Amino acid sequence: MGYLEYCSHCGSKNQYGFIDGNNRYHCLSCNTIHYENPKPTATIICVKNDELLLAKRAFDPGKGEWGLPGGFMELNETLNEAAMRELKEETNLDGKVKNILSTCSHYGSIFGDILLIGVEMVVTDFSNMRAGDDAEELQFFNLNNLPEIVFDCHSKFINQYKGNL
Ligand SMILES: [Zn+2]
Incomplete structure (x- = not known):
């Protein structure tokens, strides 16, 4: 069917x-x-000392490439709750939402149409960082020396974040 x-x-x-x-x-x-309707995602910008946290994706789309952590909102959660849950699932970190940066629409992905919501998060303790199931690897990159980013919307959020500094 x-x-x-x-x-x-x-x-x-x-x-x-x-x-x-x-x-x-x-x-x-x-x-x-x-x-x-498009599916909203929380897409996370998390910075430590001018270095941006990126996740190497374990699954398609973009398997093996670097992108921002994050994922789809679920029913009965707020954007902030979704961002905190996704950060925890993908990095084992506890963070707080500081700012909603921007949005970006992506059409016709394998998940359908997506409304990405760029969320700036603050983490005070990185000692327990550990890649979750969706990430092969986590790494901090200098904001001025980033690898190729898997999705245009992620690049847009990163550039907007840098523009606000
Ligand atoms: Zn009917």
């Missing part, structure tokens, strides 16, 4: 096409429009 092939309201087959101003899956039997 394909994604949104059937109406979750009445079980009839959905149509994909123009309705109410946009192309959407919708049901001709019960008139339900099945809206789809």
Whole structure:
């Protein structure tokens, strides 16, 4: 059964096409429009003494490349809670959100459309840092000597952070 092939309201087959101003899956039997929305992520900027924390990704997309830590928000959590949870899962660090830096939209990823939210976090104790399941390796890089960054939106956040310094 394909994604949104059937109406979750009445079980009839959905149509994909123009309705109410946009192309959407919708049901001709019960008139339900099945809206789809981008997934918000918390994407974390964490700096220690002018060095930026990057994670080498353990999985695709971008396996083996460097990017910012972070991940999708889950239900029943705030952005700050998502950022703290993701930081803990990926780096074992406890951090606090200092600032929401910016947002960046990415369309048509393997996860669908994503709204990345760049979050600046402060960590006071790095002694327990350890790569989680999603990262092969964690490393600090001088902000002026970074490796190639896997996603354009991550680069955008990094450049905005540097521009604010
Ligand atoms: Zn229906």
